[in-house]
Amino acid sequence: MGNKNFIYQPRDFRTISLWKDVKDEEWNDPNWQLKNSIRSVDQLKQVISLNDFQEQEIRRVVEELERQGKDPLRITPYYASLMDEDPFHPDIPEDEKGSIRLDPIFWQSVPTPANLLFLNTGKEAAMNEGSRSYGAVYQRYPNRVALFVAQNTSCASYCVHCQRAKSLDATCDVNIELINKGLFYINYNKNIDEVLVTGGDALRVSKKRLQYVLEELSKMDHVRVIRIATRVPVVLPMAITDEILALIRDSANRYNSGPDKYVYFMTHVNHYKEITADYAAAIKRINSYGFTVRNQTVFLNHVNDYFVTLAKTFRRMFWVGVHPYYLLQCHKEKGIVHFISPIQVGQIYMKHMQGWLSGIVRPNYAVNIEGGGGKVLLMPMNYDNFNVNLKVDDKISESKAKVHTWDDKEIFDYEALGRATRSEYTEAINIMDKFIGRKGVFVPKIIIVDKQGNYIETTNRTKLPRFEKQKKAVLLGYEVNSSGMPITNPAKISKKLDELYKDSEYSKL
Numbered sequence: 214m215g216n217k218n219f220i221y222q223p224r225d226f227r228t229i230s231l232w233k234d235v236k237d238e239e240w241n242d243p244n245w246q247l248k249n250s251i252r253s254v255d256q257l258k259q260v261i262s263l264n265d266f267q268e269q270e271i272r273r274v275v276e277e278l279e280r281q282g283k284d285p286l287r288i289t290p291y292y293a294s295l296m297d298e299d300p301f302h303p304d305i306p307e308d309e310k311g312s313i314r315l316d317p318i319f320w321q322s323v324p325t326p327a328n329l330l331f332l333n334t335g336k337e338a339a340m341n342e343g344s345r346s347y348g349a350v351y352q353r354y355p356n357r358v359a360l361f362v363a364q365n366t367s368c369a370s371y372c373v374h375c376q377r378a379k380s381l382d383a384t385c386d387v388n389i390e391l392i393n394k395g396l397f398y399i400n401y402n403k404n405i406d407e408v409l410v411t412g413g414d415a416l417r418v419s420k421k422r423l424q425y426v427l428e429e430l431s432k433m434d435h436v437r438v439i440r441i442a443t444r445v446p447v448v449l450p451m452a453i454t455d456e457i458l459a460l461i462r463d464s465a466n467r468y469n470s471g472p473d474k475y476v477y478f479m480t481h482v483n484h485y486k487e488i489t490a491d492y493a494a495a496i497k498r499i500n501s502y503g504f505t506v507r508n509q510t511v512f513l514n515h516v517n518d519y520f521v522t523l524a525k526t527f528r529r530m531f532w533v534g535v536h537p538y539y540l541l542q543c544h545k546e547k548g549i550v551h552f553i554s555p556i557q558v559g560q561i562y563m564k565h566m567q568g569w570l571s572g573i574v575r576p577n578y579a580v581n582i583e584g585g586g587g588k589v590l591l592m593p594m595n596y597d598n599f600n601v602n603l604k605v606d607d608k609i610s611e612s613k614a615k616v617h618t619w620d621d622k623e624i625f626d627y628e629a630l631g632r633a634t635r636s637e638y639t640e641a642i643n644i645m646d647k648f649i650g651r652k653g654v655f656v657p658k659i660i661i662v663d664k665q666g667n668y669i670e671t672t673n674r675t676k677l678p679r680f681e682k683q684k685k686a687v688l689l690g691y692e693v694n695s696s697g698m699p700i701t702n703p704a705k706i707s708k709k710l711d712e713l714y715k716d717s718e719y720s721k722l
Contacts, residue, residue, distance in 0.1 A: 224294050451495075479509060496535055507538035515655070551667055
């Protein structure tokens with residue numbers, strides 16, 4: 214797994230025609246990065262290789278999304294430099310199915326024809342935050358709320374898999390009156406002890422607004438925890454400055470009359486290519502101010518939906534000081550259901566990481582349930598309570614399930630996947646195969662239904678991932694003995710170790 218040299222090295226920006234004359238001080242200036250963000254296909258094609266048809270198709274998608282009133286394309290130069298020059302033939306190891314993958318940064322950043330496909334999200338409606346809000350506050354749980362301090366369009370880079378992609382337009386304005394209403398409600402409801410400061414991105418608001426919000430929260434004795442939700446360390450790490458961190462540290466406790474409030478960051482790494490030297494430096498700087506950093510990874514088909522990819526991502530983020538907190542099932546939203554993998558596949562991956570990775574590196578696998586159900590844990594159980602003798606990887610599960618929420622609701626026939634008719638699915642595959650230039654890369658997991666909405670089958674589920682102990686050892690890069698397994702009991706080889714110890718420098722200390 215390359216433990217020594219695990220930091221991903223982006224392309225040198227000077228080798229990219231769009232930025233060949235840029236100076237180091239400009240590149241490392243967050244304001245320059247924001248001012249020069251990729252907003253057009255003309256810019257994009259100077260950063261990555263696109264043939265005429267691919268360029269034409271991306272233009273078509275961008276124009277259609279703009280026609281719908283959305284702001285579809287924004288990528289910081291730094292984040293764009295993480296993409297392979299040829300994103301359709303990326304340098305991905307074969308043990309991660311490299312020959313049938315596209316670049317994961319490209320998939321997350323660039324609108325493709327897939328974002329106009331599969332509009333049927335199934336039985337569950339899209340998450341409607343407005344239905345559980347007061348002002349800029351959104352609440353699902355009794356003791357914690359999300360406080361939106363910025364609109365979705367504030368983000369430094371747009372993620373095309375975002376569950377809030379539906380509102381990437383100018384109609385979503387988080388103004389000071391909405392924020393004040395939210396602060397009023399938090400102060401009113403004494404059950405609230407944790408506030409998630411979010412958006413959009415909490416670090417993409419003005420320093421004046423961020424300071425105001427944190428200082429108001431510091432006055433509320435019942436609020437004990439403040440969570441800063443941001444993807445800035447991932448897409449714009451040079452914006453994690455001493456100035457902004459000192460502002461957060463000081464403002465969050467400026468008017469606090471009791472013990473200091475606990476402030477931590479929540480970031481969003483989906484692939485180990487996002488763990489660069491710049492990202493690691495940003496995390497180290499955040500940690501130096503006493504803030505811990507946790508991460509929410511979204512389980513994304515075509516990006517990280519493979520055992521090795523997830524394991525590398527979780528381990529490497531922890532090695533630079535970030536705690537993997539959640540692996541979230543991709544939300545069902547129009548235009549992004551091709552990113553969804555079946556829950557059972559995620560459960561199998563999580564099951565087979567247990568023991569092979571440290572417990573703190575293995576996040577909770579969960580899904581956000583629409584209708585206020587909150588997060589439902591999807592972790593596989595290795596304890597057969599009812600002695601049914603059935604493991605999660607024994608047989609392919611159904612595409613629907615009964616869900617029990619934290620507040621004792623039962624949701625029947627919950628479907629994690631999107632839906633399509635057979636003809637819609639076939640047309641989508643043809644469109645994407647032509648766009649990518651080869652078959653077998655675009656493999657969406659979709660529930661096929663008839664015209665009446667009745668279930669027929671689920672695509673791309675002919676077999677489940679299978680793992681043997683020796684295979685996992687190889688995939689995770691462990692040194693193995695003659696039996697093909699890593700050492701887990703040194704007592705069994707104590708004689709050999711004694712001989713080696715006598716000749717080692719440790720015996721001479």
